[in-house]
Amino acid sequence: MKTLPIQSHPDLLVGMETADDAGVFRLTPEIALIQTLDFFTPIVNDPFTFGQIAAANALSDVYAMGGRPLTAMNIVCYPSRTVPREVLQAILAGGLDKIHEAGALLLGGHSVDDTELKYGLSVTGVVHPERVLTNAGAQAGDILILTKPLGTGIIATAMKGRLATPAAAAAAAQVMTTLNRLPPECLEGRGVHAVTDITGFGLFGHALEMAMGSRVKFTIYAHKVPVLTAAREYAAMGLVPAGSLANRNYCSKSLLLASELDPVLVNIFSDAQTNGGLLLAVAPAQAALVLEQLHNAEINAATVIGEVRGTGTGQILVKS
Template sequence: MTAPLDAAEPRLTSLAHGGGCGCKIAPGVLSGLLRGSAALPVPPELLVGIETSDDAAVYRLNERQALVATTDFFMPVVDDPYDFGRIAATNAISDVYAMGATPVLALAVVGMPINAISHDTIARILDGGASICREAGIPIAGGHTIDSVEPIYGLVALGLVDPARLKRNADARPGDLLVLGKPLGVGVMSAALKKGALSPEGYTRMIDVTTRLNRPGPDLAAIDGVHALTDVTGFGLGGHALEMARGSGCDLMIDWRAVPRLDGIEGLIADGHVTGASARNWASYGDGIALPQGFTDADRALLTDPQTSGGLLVACAPDALAQVQAAFAAHGFDRAAVIGEVAGNATAPRVLLR
């Protein structure tokens, strides 16, 4: 792994109380904070708002186009400024892909402690974000900057989608299979990195997964048998699966042994490298998760592990599985795996681990 540009500068992660999607406010607290927003007027053109905690807002422009709008930003999850920018940009654009949309432009969200880190370091963060936007084929068309106590970087990301191909997180159907596009463990790796316990090989794996754009999103949206789509980020697999379950009114059943995970994760958890966000996540939504006998504390830590720039979670009809797998494979997602299924309708939907 690389060091900050100036060895005399503090580590980026040392300037932040949390990092990556582990900075998110816990879902239980967030739902309380947003109660007042539910009373705001909702125009008929707003196809997706805050009601199901989906990945982005969607506003119909005409019969063939809808605008997808989202923003995501956070404090450093790594110390290398260029990698921090890349990860943050990839994570923000992912929410557009998770709606089945194609990104069209971005705006930068920048808060930096101007007197604590060099201008060169800040420029490297911005360069990293710009490199991912170039990879996605979109411009950074503007943004906003402030002088802040902690370093913050991210994007407002905008995309377009045909309303007929829009994929929500709330339309899973009984009998659907669940497919996860990326392995779990980014939060664990970030915790190990902050303590100097992540190997160079582990760092390489972490950067590879967090800077891989979720390009399969629009291709998945074009498949008739794909019914629901979301990305797994700060609330962990358990939290985002529960959002899908509650939005769809169905239980989700997850085969824990089938869930892909980054190499070496079990050892890092055994050594105590777990984020505080993992415990906060469980406290917020654990009553909606049914764990099997023998499910360990280490398993639970990974289930709730905040995934910065995590993978797409797809609910699809069984006869569409081959197309879904082909869409992932076409974009190099060789760890995509079937991890469970959608059960029948439920009055109090849960995620059931087996």
């Protein structure tokens, strides 16, 4: 994409130049449009759950910009000869369930015949142009809050190997189907300086993008990071997908890991997540209030995992 002759525009607030979650275009002084899409192949066996996960994941990019989703369209790649119609119907029903939970409307969609099933959404949302949250706003002294536990990629790997317990699979599905909607009151105080969602590059990759984009350094306290219990167990058995290892290698030059840090945790922090939690950089004076607001909104896993240490080029110090 970097080689394409992309044009700019005064009303283009967030485009392709930053590694951000969605594009933002100002329509009026009060309204900016957020556009995003995401779709992928099934990661769980149950089609309704897969639909929920894919939709929640696509909607998450709007939340990660501080916005509110308005409308969505289905993206479907469907092997009609090999996959029964009921499966597709269940996927679409799961997706619609999350669209409605988000308070958005389904407008339609498009399907193509494909050898492999894929589903996702194109989502349109809105945000006030002065309240766009990107991954580039973290400031020295900010507190880092993560809203969901890590480990869904490792549990999905164990599921593929038929080694995951039903309880572990359910815990991962619970995380992946949960919308990343932030309670509006936690954005009103303007204490939230930066947001990103944790997806394919894992906690390390997305934290690094935020730290680089904001020209700061992070300290992360490993023992404070919420992790799904089963993921820790499976990672200790070596059930680590190749993608997570690639994430770790990609980030390695920017990571300063405490020598006593458990290597299993390094795998989990590099683990590719599907619809993982939001990482928030919050002004220190408002961090306790924002955390309380998140907990009041039943985002119970929300935890302080570290802090922003001052200017830099994206280094992440990980203490045990």
